Amino acid sequence: MALNGKIAVVTGAALGIGKAITEILLQNGAKVVLLDVNDNAGTSLKESLDKQHGRERTLFLNCDVESEEQLKVAFQKTVQTFGGVDILCNNAGILDEGAWEKTVSINLVGVIKVTYLALELMNKLNGGRGGVIVNIASMAGLGPFECCPVYTATKHGVVGFTQAMAAASTASGYGIRFNALCPGLVQTDLFTHMIDRLGQFSHLADIIAKPAEKGALNVSEVAECFLELVTDATKNGEALMVTPSFKKYRTFPPLNQ
Ligand SMILES: NC(=O)C1=CN([C@@H]2O[C@H](COP(=O)(O)OP(=O)(O)OC[C@H]3O[C@@H](n4cnc5c(N)ncnc54)[C@H](O)[C@@H]3O)[C@@H](O)[C@H]2O)C=CC1
Numbered sequence: 001m002a003l004n005g006k007i008a009v010v011t012g013a014a015l016g017i018g019k020a021i022t023e024i025l026l027q028n029g030a031k032v033v034l035l036d037v038n039d040n041a042g043t044s045l046k047e048s049l050d051k052q053h054g055r056e057r058t059l060f061l062n063c064d065v066e067s068e069e070q071l072k073v074a075f076q077k078t079v080q081t082f083g084g085v086d087i088l089c090n091n092a093g094i095l096d097e098g099a100w101e102k103t104v105s106i107n108l109v110g111v112i113k114v115t116y117l118a119l120e121l122m123n124k125l126n127g128g129r130g131g132v133i134v135n136i137a138s139m140a141g142l143g144p145f146e147c148c149p150v151y152t153a154t155k156h157g158v159v160g161f162t163q164a165m166a167a168a169s170t171a172s173g174y175g176i177r178f179n180a181l182c183p184g185l186v187q188t189d190l191f192t193h194m195i196d197r198l199g200q201f202s203h204l205a206d207i208i209a210k211p212a213e214k215g216a217l218n219v220s221e222v223a224e225c226f227l228e229l230v231t232d233a234t235k236n237g238e239a240l241m242v243t244p245s246f247k248k249y250r251t252f253p254p255l256n257q
Pocket residue numbers: 011012013014015016017018035036037038041063064065066091092093094106136137138139182183184185186187188189190191
């Protein structure tokens with residue numbers, strides 16, 4: 001998929017991985033709608049992107065992925081401003097074992113809410129143009145990460161939802177590819193603050209030491225993997241793992257045979 005002129009929506013776009021994904025989309029010619037709850041970071045990123053790429057290339061909207069109402073308004077404004085959606089990146093996420101219901105609400109329910117609203121616009125069966133949806137899961141979506149069981153559960157949910165939606169899309173003719181990106185540790189605020197966010201599992205924080213020995217990815221390495229999942233039209237239902245030591249596609253058993 002060539003990105004020139006395509007319209008992308010990125011959740012949690014103001015900082016960290018979402019910011020790097022926004023930047024790589026702009027560098028490759030897309031227009032980007034940035035959704036985030038952090039108004040200061042979003043507004044200041046928008047100002048800086050205006051200088052680099054021109055005001056008409058981006059739209060920043062203060063929008064919480066937990067709020068169906070705010071999401072509906074955000075998609076309406078996206079259509080009014082840019083005329084549709086071709087690419088969605090469900091990136092917004094938190095790690096907070098002490099606020100586990102909020103973690104489920106943002107990391108998993110939020111991904112499903114945003115996806116279903118985007119589907120109404122993107123689905124070829126409803127007159128949409130099709131496109132691609134990339135969900136930012138985690139290595140914790142593929143195996144047990146004992147210091148954060150609820151975070152782990154949400155990311156397993158994201159991987160499962162992505163794969164089932166990919167199969168549903170193929171079987172139904174939505175014209176939308178769905179892929180999950182599963183990074184290991186990445187240098188962002190989420191990683192920096194994780195030690196204070198493990199709640200009743202803080203005594204297991206040392207589990208990070210092993211993967212941390214291998215270093216942490218920088219956000220632009222994650223954005224490059226995102227770009228691969230968006231542009232490679234053969235990728236659907238994939239879970240791409242990336243750590244400082246390797247990058248590979250995970251295989252899963254098909255359940256329909
Ligand atoms: N940092 C890491 O080591 C890894 C992170 N991830 C995942 O990558 C994604 C991005 O994480 P980071 O960039 O590290 O985090 P971050 O904390 O640096 O940035 C997250 C962004 O999401 C926004 N956000 C949070 N809640 C939101 C909500 N309810 N609605 C809209 N925006 C919201 C924040 O304001 C912030 O701008 C998350 O889904 C995370 O689980 C996956 C693997 C590793």
